[in-house]
Amino acid sequence: MKKLSFNQNILTAGVVLALGIGGSTLVDAATSGSVSPSGGVQISNTATATYSVDGVAQPEVTSNAVIVNISEVASFSLIATNEDGTPNDDINEKLPMVGPNGSVTFTNKLTNSGNLADTYTITLANASDDNFDYNNITDATITATIKNSDGTTVGQPQTLKSGGTITLEPGQYAELSYTLQGDGTGVGGQHANATITATSQYIGKQDSSKATLTNTDNAIIKTPVSRLLKLPLDPN
DSSP states (O other), X not given: OEEEEEEOOXXXXXXXXXXXXXXXXXXXXXXXXXXXXXXXXXXXXOOEEOOXXXXXXXXXXXXXXXXXXXXXXEEEEEEEOSOSSOOSBSEEEEEEEESTTOEEEEEEEEEEOSSSOEEEEEEEEEOSSSSOXXXXXXXXXXXXXXXXXTSOBOSSOEEEOTTEEEEEOTTOEEEEEEEEXXXXXXXXXXXXXXXXXXXXHHHHHHOGGGSEEEEEEEEEEEOXXXXXXXXXXXXX
């Protein structure tokens, strides 16, 4: 599984979520290093108390200020979810395609693991290092079923084409499903690769080199197996 994090010096993400206050930004990707934050937002909080002794009011007491540095975190993951024997990775591998014009349905899961809403651009493309292409890569309909972290569905499934966008609130995820068709040039045993990319608009505004995750969808042509039935000869 690949994951991109956009971390802003967090002390308490809960305060950010409750107050909707953001500060500076740090982009963090597992293979790309990080960008240092340029600033932040501080919240100062004091408490006051009044009391009396033997019915005599005492002076108001004020506590020392408690200062909390608030930061935003943009983070997301994209995992391949077809059952291929290796769950939670970045490739749907060796899914069977019946014939050179066969179709295969691929599934991936996009999760907003940050503490702010983010919009993601979803793109499909034919990849290299294979034997043939998918002929409907730009026209394929992507169905996005958005769910909360507890698995409850949010509204009706959305549909989009390559280049379309999905917006997820913190903790939400989108189950992405789409069907790709072989271009008819492959033969049995050959395979085709496609990529699905998700690009964070929020992270992209800070550092575009860290804003995209890519998974691979791989299918292999399986030749149907036919059986010949041997019937007894008619003596007549």
